[in-house]
Amino acid sequence: MDLSEILEDIHKNGPVSEGILEKVSYYKIFHPDVFVFFEERILSALGLFYKDTNPTNVYSLLMLGFGEQHKRNYGSILTPVQASMRRALEEKRFVSISAPTSAGKSYSARDYIAEIDGNSVVVVPTRALIAEYVKSMKRRFGADKSVMILAHVDEVFKKRSLKRIFVLTPERARELFSKDFSLEVNFFFFDEAQISDEGRRGVYFDALVRRAERKFRNAKMLFAHPFVDNPEAQIEKHDLPKDCSYAKAYMQAAVGRVCVQKHSINKKYYYFSPHSDRGYRVNECKEFSGKFEDFALDGNKSVLVYVSKASIYNGSFLEGFSKYINRFSFVVDDDAKNIISQIASMIGADGSAYKSKMIDLMMRGVVIHHGSIPLEARFLVEDFIRSGFAKLCFATSTLAQGVNMPFDIVWLESMRFLGGGEKFRSLAFKNLIGRAGRLSSSKNFDYGYVYTKNAKLFVEKSRSDFRLSNKSVLDDEFNEDDDVRELVESIKSGTFDDDKNLPLTKVERLSKDNILCDCKEIISIIYSEPTVKGALRGESKKAARDILKKSFSSIFQASLGRRLGEVEESVFMQAMGILLLVFQGWSFKEIVGLRFNRIARRDEAYKGEALFSQPASTLPDASLVHSFSVFPKGTAASEASYDRIVYDTYDYIDKVISYSLCDVFIAAFKVYKEKTNDQRSDKIIELIRYGTNDSMHALMMRYGFPPEYVSEIADYVQFVSEEEIIFKRIVDDAPAYIRNLVDWYLP
Structure with missing residues (x-):
């Protein structure tokens, strides 16, 4: 042809x-x-x-x-796929579409949000994607001070007439149904909506869809998926009226992809086609001239290397790449160096005390990207990539989950995808190779390369189909843990407490006298002195901290209706230790430093083995029965990785404290307030939610300022309330990074 x-x-x-x-x-x-x-x-x-x-x-x-x-x-020149989507959104209330990566699904949704009046909610499956969408929305709306973009549900800045865009995970979107939320929502965009078929995550997703459809009767909904054969299943499984619905699987692609393999026997490199039945066979291939490594890793292309998280943690991800990385020149661009400096400061690796491999690699234009990098640091890593400073990116499946960062080359160092069933692993694979080839605005046809060492397996995975179930997980027999079953049953029976974000059965267990006593004990200890820091910090307060851990444990176990297993309890106690440090005012990097000092025996000059420390894991998890340490047994304290403690500390804060524990603790103190009218309940809820009882700092976090920068920005704030935030004139002389954070809030 x-x-x-x-x-x-x-x-x-x-x-x-x-x-x-x-x-x-x-x-x-x-x-x-x-x-x-x-x-x-x-x-x-x-x-x-x-x-x-x-x-x-x-x-x-x-x-x-x-x-x-x-x-x-x-209002803009669109591709046929984008134009078709826009017509559907104009004409129908419920739209469910599927399209390949780079087809412009998100672009069309952002444009539609910009055109319509009222508030919108963007729902994404992971916090990694929150980072992506907040950034992309801010790029789309620029300096428009009539559009507020938040990664949580809130109604602050009431004095300014605003269109609000909330970017949320299904779990955090439950706050839309709180009695404290009074705004209307006009549009829901459910991206990566295939999570509706994913067990526990699917429960939260489907519950959100049904509750949103009931509460926001005039809101339009767009479900977007990659590589799904039957997007109409979303309409069917939620029994949405078909006369005001539209569903279509678009097959149109916009970027070309060329596949290259390294033959396992003769070690030569070949172009091969996954679109031919036997395209991986040598006699069907064309030999690639030279070594693909030399072509890809010359420092002039952006390369995404898919690796396992375990290889990042144990350092083996660099094997075979180090000699090329050592040839890369150090970054010299001031913007690049500023990003690196901000990340180093954020994680506590900006001095001589702690060494970060992640920071050292960035100095040569090499980045690491995975879900356990602190969210604000991940924002900056993604800025680094988008700005063209990254020559090489080692990434896990977080970049397969819809994070829109294309590369010239996708290098499949691993072909193993974890999580979900086989069809979800195949979909993650397709999503990842879809990152190959950057769709530019230049007058050129764009294409990218995909490199693999197992072409046969590549072909098998790329040819697999993905079909959504026509039946919601809410309507299925649920065989997972009792905690999720209780959630499903409460949603089905209408016994879910919207204000407390828990099933009524859980609320009833949290209303028992012994739990109310635990709540009273916690409040009495934390507010026993003029400051929380004074009540909790120091060796003399260890007994008080132990009582707090025990009382919080009683609350959590009551919510479950069972005792925690031994390993679950170990995770819980580690999380509580970190939460109590947050209550005392320790910053993230200070907490990382404290944990690293203990685990790596820094005060003992790093002698002996690294101490045992159970890694973070979401709770509850009855299958968590085998204890293991962040560092394998026998790891010398001197070999303990500082980055690994950064990642584990963030996982504890994100996956355990924020995701698993906070809703239960907040609900318990709401119940306690209803039963006792103890006004200090509001203070402890604020402390759990924001990590501080400094009203100004808490309000600033509600306005969307990153916790890491709140104390610095507070020096420039004259007044803040739910109505407005006013800055002092000296903000004009603030450092550039502070100005960038506050500019949108200025008149």
């Missing part, structure tokens, strides 16, 4: 086959002189009208008419 035939095929059928774009990519690589004549026409046939607004041939000029019509209708 020559290029003219390929162009005709795309014009007639659209780019519905990745195989056809693979052919286009090979023409661009091997026949550039011929390709340049067709390139503009191919861009037009692909519907990428925004790339070529001044065409030089008649065909492209005529095709541009479609793009110009989209601009008249929707």
